Amino acid sequence: VGIATGRHGCAFDADGLDATAAAACVEGGGALHGGARLPGAADLIAAAASAGPARTAVVIETTPLSVLDGQPAASLLRAALSAGAHVITANKGPIACAWPELRAAARSAGRHLLFEGVVMDGIPVFSLAGDGLPALTITAIRGIVNTTTNYLLAALEEGREATTALADMRARGIAEADPSLDVDGWDAAAKAAALGNVLMDGRLTPAAVARSGVARLTCADARAALEAGCRLKLIMRVERTAQGVTASVAPERVPLDTLFARVNGTMNALTISTDALDDITIVQHGGTLRETAYALVADLVRLWRRIA
Amino acid sequence: VGIATGRHGCAFDADGLDATAAAACVEGGGALHGGARLPGAADLIAAAASAGPARTAVVIETTPLSVLDGQPAASLLRAALSAGAHVITANKGPIACAWPELRAAARSAGRHLLFEGVVMDGIPVFSLAGDGLPALTITAIRGIVNTTTNYLLAALEEGREATTALADMRARGIAEADPSLDVDGWDAAAKAAALGNVLMDGRLTPAAVARSGVARLTCADARAALEAGCRLKLIMRVERTAQGVTASVAPERVPLDTLFARVNGTMNALTISTDALDDITIVQHGGTLRETAYALVADLVRLWRRIA
Numbered sequence: 001v002g003i004a005t006g007r008h009g010c011a012f013d014a015d016g017l018d019a020t021a022a023a024a025c026v027e028g029g030g031a032l033h034g035g036a037r038l039p040g041a042a043d044l045i046a047a048a049a050s051a052g053p054a055r056t057a058v059v060i061e062t063t064p065l066s067v068l069d070g071q072p073a074a075s076l077l078r079a080a081l082s083a084g085a086h087v088i089t090a091n092k093g094p095i096a097c098a099w100p101e102l103r104a105a106a107r108s109a110g111r112h113l114l115f116e117g118v119v120m121d122g123i124p125v126f127s128l129a130g131d132g133l134p135a136l137t138i139t140a141i142r143g144i145v146n147t148t149t150n151y152l153l154a155a156l157e158e159g160r161e162a163t164t165a166l167a168d169m170r171a172r173g174i175a176e177a178d179p180s181l182d183v184d185g186w187d188a189a190a191k192a193a194a195l196g197n198v199l200m201d202g203r204l205t206p207a208a209v210a211r212s213g214v215a216r217l218t219c220a221d222a223r224a225a226l227e228a229g230c231r232l233k234l235i236m237r238v239e240r241t242a243q244g245v246t247a248s249v250a251p252e253r254v255p256l257d258t259l260f261a262r263v264n265g266t267m268n269a270l271t272i273s274t275d276a277l278d279d280i281t282i283v284q285h286g287g288t289l290r291e292t293a294y295a296l297v298a299d300l301v302r303l304w305r306r307i308a
Numbered sequence: 309v310g311i312a313t314g315r316h317g318c319a320f321d322a323d324g325l326d327a328t329a330a331a332a333c334v335e336g337g338g339a340l341h342g343g344a345r346l347p348g349a350a351d352l353i354a355a356a357a358s359a360g361p362a363r364t365a366v367v368i369e370t371t372p373l374s375v376l377d378g379q380p381a382a383s384l385l386r387a388a389l390s391a392g393a394h395v396i397t398a399n400k401g402p403i404a405c406a407w408p409e410l411r412a413a414a415r416s417a418g419r420h421l422l423f424e425g426v427v428m429d430g431i432p433v434f435s436l437a438g439d440g441l442p443a444l445t446i447t448a449i450r451g452i453v454n455t456t457t458n459y460l461l462a463a464l465e466e467g468r469e470a471t472t473a474l475a476d477m478r479a480r481g482i483a484e485a486d487p488s489l490d491v492d493g494w495d496a497a498a499k500a501a502a503l504g505n506v507l508m509d510g511r512l513t514p515a516a517v518a519r520s521g522v523a524r525l526t527c528a529d530a531r532a533a534l535e536a537g538c539r540l541k542l543i544m545r546v547e548r549t550a551q552g553v554t555a556s557v558a559p560e561r562v563p564l565d566t567l568f569a570r571v572n573g574t575m576n577a578l579t580i581s582t583d584a585l586d587d588i589t590i591v592q593h594g595g596t597l598r599e600t601a602y603a604l605v606a607d608l609v610r611l612w613r614r615i616a
Contacts, residue, residue, distance in 0.1 A: 121585070122441075122584070122585050123585070123588055124432075124436060124439075124440035124441060127439050127440050128432060128440075130439065131432070131435050131438065131439045131440075131610060131613075132432035132435050132436075132439075132440060133430075133432060133606070134606050134609040134610060134613075135602075135605055135606055135609045136602070136606075257570060258570060259567060259570050259571075259591060261570075262565060262566060262567050262569075262570055263567075266586075271593075276430070276598075276602045277429070277430050277431070277598075277599050277602055278574075278592065278593045278594030278595065278596075278599065279593035279594070280431055280590070280591065280592060280593070281589075281590070281591035281593065282588070282589070282590055282591075283567060283588065283589035283590075283591070284586065284588060285579075285586045285587035285588070285589065286586030286587070287586065288586075290584075290585075291585050291586065294443075294444070294584045294585055297443055298441070298442050298443055298444075301442040301443045302439060302442060305439075305442075
């Protein structure tokens with residue numbers, strides 16, 4: 001019934017918008033039309049939620065990441081929940097920065113908050129904590145969760161210094177125009193905070209994650225690691241300690257005969273340690289916008305099964 | 309309320325048995341006592357189910373694997389379902405040999421049939437098809453699912469021929485006294501059939517899986533593979549074809565720079581291909597009886613959540 005965009009306006013029709021026409025509008029660079037034009041997302045949420053109790057409102061949130069405060073996503077999610085909508089997001093910001101408040105808001109509104117796309121896209125990670133691994137405690141999570149840095153470290157091994165490699169990756173659409181979120185470890189830190197908060201009941205934020213990026217690493221570092229039988233990888237770690245759940249992101253030398261040394265290119269991986277089973281590793285072989293879109297659709301199906 | 313064993317008798321008490329005392333009995337080599345002694349498992353199931361509608365009966369089945377017909381497990385599961393009990397099993401036989409009938413029996417009885425322990429113990433594999441990966445089709449599954457052959461192939465690489473290596477493994481408790489189920493690929497074939505039946509709606513049995521074991525492989529084969537930059541692995545494959553779901557188990561040369569080449573020792577791995585996402589690999593780092601026991605407990609929790 002409604003679509004709010006960053007650059008193509010915002011439309012609402014309680015009887016339903018024509019999605020194909022809307023997509024054509026946006027792809028053509030124009031503004032959305034059909035239904036009422038509203039000033040922005042907050043107005044759309046209010047309009048959708050006011051459709052009445054006979055309707056089930058679901059807000060799907062995909063605004064850009066703000067790694068330090070999770071805004072405006074966190075506020076939009078809170079507004080949607082308090083207006084009575086269920087919420088699905090692929091944005092790691094609010095889960096990394098404002099999880100306790102959002103969980104409380106969802107509980108008090110009696111609405112669902114789903115976000116499987118936040119780490120490794122549609123691969124079930126957060127779902128594991130529910131039906132997949134009941135009756136145990138997750139004690140630690142470690143992983144390779146940032147593709148840009150994984151490419152960058154491979155380039156160093158191949159003898160291309162970071163500046164050249166990043167320029168190549170921007171040209172190929174792998175790295176953002178401003179790759180600092182990736183290169184400085186912020187993206188991995190936000191994922192660590194989200195995983196620690198949700199799966200280990202932590203009280204993390206991205207800023208609280210001990211963070212060391214890959215910007216200062218050189219071809220010589222990669223070569224030295226290889227000579228020692230290792231490969232440089234940016235490793236995210238979340239651990240349960242006496243001081244609570246802590247997290248870090250830092251480059252590490254990973255022995256070549258281990259799984260993580262083979263997590264290359266667009267692959268991501270998470271290893272989960274528990275108090276009941278030997279370690280489990282989940283590997284995503286590739287992630288594109290298609291995988292992110294699947295995560296949103298999968299959450300919509302899960303939501304429907306829960307409320308139907 | 310009841311326990312039936314292979315060598316320590318069978319006891320039933322509608323008011324509950326003392327589990328600690330029963331374990332002590334069995335560990336001491338004696339027969340179960342307390343409550344009524346019954347002739348066998350079928351009688352126990354009848355007694356448990358007759359406790360009346362106010363009770364929820366759950367039968368947990370862990371009889372040994374019979375790879376060609378899944379018996380007596382399949383008959384016990386059917387008897388339990390038709391007597392009104394929910395059923396949990398860690399036995400791959402009935403799921404590999406009699407899945408369509410068992411699924412139909414569970415549906416017609418309105419009871420749950422859970423079996424997460426059948427492949428990779430408590431690691432969520434079958435659960436994925438439910439909440440984990442909704443709204444997609446699994447097109448293929450490949451994996452390393454048999455630990456004995458994985459050890460055996462590693463021994464060949466290290467220059468120990470199969471006969472010596474198997475004797476070592478028997479002494480260390482890794483291989484069975486009769487390792488033919490593993491070495492000839494039957495165990496992997498049964499897992500392939502179970503995965504294909506449940507996750508891909510196949511009509512497989514272990515006997516229908518194209519099967520080639522590792523018994524004829526030698527140190528020279530392992531060395532030749534290494535010289536070609538590969539490692540020998542017993543690979544299970546399940547595929548969706550125009551002729552339906554087919555499966556195979558055979559030794560393959562796996563390139564050393566891939567994940568599967570690093571699935572060594574007690575590790576198992578499955579790679580799942582779908583029509584919506586790039587491949588997903590799940591790796592189990594180690595599996596013991598503890599992991600199998602967890603699978604049964606986890607199924608019991610899942611069952612409780614579904615019926616509560």
